[in-house]
Amino acid sequence: MNGQKPLEMILARNLLSSVSTPAFLVGEEGVLLFYNEAAAAMLGRRFEETGTMPADQWTAEFGPFDGDDIPMPYDQIPATRAIRENRPYHGNFRIGGAGGRHYEIAASAIPIVGPAGASGAIVIFWPVTVQEGETG
């Protein structure tokens, strides 16, 4: 066991596992702690397959991607800066998913702040457009 997760993160994960809205649960240092089945359907990989992923790994695989289809470093994602300031963020991003598809998504990142301080964030997203993308 890596250490008991804060109650608010436990509840957040249980909530996301119960909804059909694609969503990530991100923890300290940008670790991807969980994503639900709806998100897995878009990304093409189930959470049971990937497990938790450090920030540099999941951004390299899933995005978001810049206009040149290069993964954005986690620290440079606008939502990251907002969450670190305990602010929510809403914006459009480009992510990569199953079969080389690229999705334009609308994403809302909501900070989770418990009694002991910031615990992480919920990122809820929805496809805006679906494009056939190039792989490699």
Add this chain to the structure above:
Amino acid sequence: MKLKVWGARGSIPAPGPETMRYGGNTSCIELTLSDGSTLILDSGTGIRNLGLALGGGDPIQQPIHILLTHLHLDHIQGLMFFAPAFRPDSEIIIWGPASPEASLRDRIARYISAPLAPVEVRELPSLLSFREAEPLEWEIGPAKIRAQAVNHRGPTLGYRIEDAGTSLCYIPDHEPGLGAPLSALDDDWISGFELAQGASMLVHDCQYTDREYPNHLGWGHSPMSDALEFGHRVAAERLLLFHHDPLHSDADLDDMAAAVAVRWEQLGGSAEQVELATERRELVIAGSRVRV
């Protein structure tokens, strides 16, 4: 440590001939520590009889510590009828969950005040103080106490008390399986896991039968299967199932006890490790086993 159950009922007192054996008083446990001092866990209606047993005219141990898991009425309703609170020679320290909304004293005063009560907190003759339980460990007498937020409606704590090589974990109101089956979760994603892990005795919510639970999702209480799964996962040495539903008669609880024994053995435990809490039941928690 020694444990005595003064109230094992949840939600609302349930007196009457149908509940005589398991009892109708709401949550209250008396814990006697290795030095003979007393901790009280929750102050449901069961604390009234505990107060009568503590008091009379004899000197009372000072101070009396009451650890509240949360402020739902079934866990604080007995405070106003706790005899030592009306003795000027008593000192009582009430511990409970913090809230950003108001102090512990002010939240309890909502009950012990007009129009809900004929007395105000400030009028109680005893020396009464309130402390919000911190996430760090603290000591009361020979015991080390730890509190942790657990999954229930509103700010709710579980407590772990360690004394003389034994441990009691008290989580009377808990729904760890809400939203995700416990079997699908790693240990660190289970509410209350770390607090309860390896406890000599775990006192845990078991309000509903598995059949009842689907109609009570999100109410903050556990069905039998989740209570047992949780106890199994944390490897508690003994399990005392608590917070009986007010609709459950003695006969209903007998049926549940039989089902519990079967299910616990299916999980690899032995039947003598688990029981349903009964009012006035006394247990000694000693080393790696519990003596009755």
